[in-house]
Amino acid sequence: MRIVVARCQVDYAGRLTAHLPMATRVLMLKSDGSVLVHSDGGSYKPLNWMSPPCTVRFGTAEDGRDEWVVSQAKSDDTLRILIDEVLHDTSHDLGIDPGLQKDGVEKHLQELLAEHPATLADGLTLVRREFPTAIGPVDLMCRDAAGLSVAVEIKRRGEIDGVEQLTRYLDLLNRDPALTRKGPVRGVFAAQEIKPQARVLATDRGIDCALVDYDALRGMDDAESRLF
Amino acid sequence: MRIVVARCQVDYAGRLTAHLPMATRVLMLKSDGSVLVHSDGGSYKPLNWMSPPCTVRFGTAEDGRDEWVVSQAKSDDTLRILIDEVLHDTSHDLGIDPGLQKDGVEKHLQELLAEHPATLADGLTLVRREFPTAIGPVDLMCRDAAGLSVAVEIKRRGEIDGVEQLTRYLDLLNRDPALTRKGPVRGVFAAQEIKPQARVLATDRGIDCALVDYDALRGMDDAESRLF
């Protein structure tokens, strides 16, 4: 990785065109050819960048100043960096990163709830995970004690669009005679945290809300693992 | 801005927990307190980070190694960076960045389509852009040859949530007697690219889809500009 601090001007042309006036910035050139232009603030997103796979051509502008042209083969996107003055320039061999280990995402939540569907509502049993429909898979399809089908939508944080999503599934599922033989398909909206507005909308549409305790579920799972 | 290259181990705890094993990485400390942990690859997104506003406490771990703890006041998120070896450490005064100038986003598409509504459907004429409703503005409100009102939602890429958005508008607009005198309000979902699922949903709801050719529109606009 090469890190350059320089007074520079940047022009991007791709899905949009963008321009950065001459100013001092940090340029990060990664070994895969990608380039990041960072200012001292904002967030983790660079002011401008080029994603890999791309190549950098280190050239010279008409007036003799250095100009770097970063281009992406596929998309015709180009990033032109005109360098006025270099204040710092170092390179470092970082090696390959072992990578990020995540925990606690929706997928894990779905796995845990698939194993313990009764924590969502009494008597619930799993029919299948990722139940396919024409507009996408339902996270969990279950059946309740009365034999009714129950569609479960799982989110880390339950907000309105999650309720909308479940509503679309329910609309579709309720047209399926095989699922509605014993009555309409119920909906359960499950999340670690449910926003008040989402709860109101869900309730208004007859969808049950279930708060999920991730740590408790993980505990149940550990206990179970120890037993077998 | 301070740039440090170091062998480090990073642990994040917040909405999720994540761990980065000991390896050499670039640490970017911005003047607003935010911290970015970059590897030599990936995209512009850091492996891990803390967004401002946040504060860094430069401390020492039990074994004597340096440990930086970055914490966000609001959310209780913390990022712990255990430093094994510093390979590089420099600071630079970048000043305030003049910022990015953009062009070519959805707004421009809307301008072009407002000038050429007939490219969306035969006989369409513009009533007004950003037609106000209680739940937000409709991108374009038009009228067709038969005198029916036509609500147009414009996206760069047409996906399901765009269809949902237009559906909400149509539900509302169709309750307005002034707009429905000659019949129900039609919906047109316009985008440079429409995902199959979005098309299915739109069609199911009686909404027309229109593929927009941005370059062609821009060409029409240029031709027109040259005439006047």
Next chain:
DNA sequence: CATTACATGTCGGCT
């Protein structure tokens, strides 16, 4: 300050 819609989103998973 909360909500909403956009983003050069990026990223991973699956077909």
Next chain:
DNA sequence: AGCCGACGTGTAATG
């Protein structure tokens, strides 16, 4: 490779 949905989404506009 393309499609689809989640993301520690972030971020700007807007009421």
